[in-house]
């Protein structure tokens with residue numbers, strides 16, 4: 001919209017050819033005060049912004065249209081309920097351009113979907129929700145009956161008298177609680193301030209300890225619970241193993257080193273003796289030269305391995 005057109009639309013621009021006897025600007029331009037929105041006025045339709053009164057399922061694509069979503073809707077009168085007009089709103093859903101028609105229902109103070117959508121059921125059973133059911137429509141109708149009212153007036157007055165002291169007491173409590181706003185506000189702010197301070201102190205302390213999270217202050221119950229917990233430690237197990245080993249071992253001292261290293265030493269000696277014996281016999285038979293003696297030893301050691309030796313022991 002150009003600036004001139006915008007000014008025209010705002011009804012602020014009076015062109016030089018306009019004279020007061022020509023009437024209003026709308027009349028001068030030959031347009032309705034509501035402009036585009038009134039383009040179907042001859043069919044009795046006005047275009048308005050309609051706000052969805054509750055959650056619905058779109059009839060075209062089954063997606064949900066939430067309560068409060070706004071539409072450009074065509075509003076027209078479709079009937080009367082006594083002297084109240086029944087309005088119909090026709091709009092196209094944003095999701096799939098499906099036409100939705102909604103009407104007012106003055107009798108039940110409701111909106112009803114005529115076509116193109118389905119209301120999302122969000123009602124609940126009074127007993128399931130454990131709430132109080134408000135008087136039904138018949139009850140409301142009865143109240144407008146003067147005889148019914150006359151019959152129950154005395155009873156209602158009695159109830160009111162009984163409830164009065166309780167109500168007065170409640171009012172007093174409420175007044176006492178809210179009389180001194182300043183003190184209440186002050187107390188609340190002081191509590192918040194001390195809380196903030198404590199949190200900051202705790203954060204600082206935990207940062208000092210190199211922890212990534214805030215440690216809460218010590219609680220007595222926690223200390224007691226922690227004291228009651230017994231962890232099975234590795235230390236205890238190691239100690240038992242060592243004790244068992246000592247008990248199983250001979251009480252006489254050995255010549256050198258521990259029992260394990262002694263055993264290994266014996267094995268090695270046996271191996272060495274066997275190798276040298278084999279090499280000597282080969283030398284005697286002349287299968288290998290003395291110069292290759294040391295080279296041929298290595299594979300034989302590897303080959304015979306440890307598993308052979310304990311058998312020879």
Ligand SMILES: [Zn+2]
Pocket residue numbers: 058059060061062063093094095096097098
């Ligand atoms: Zn849709």
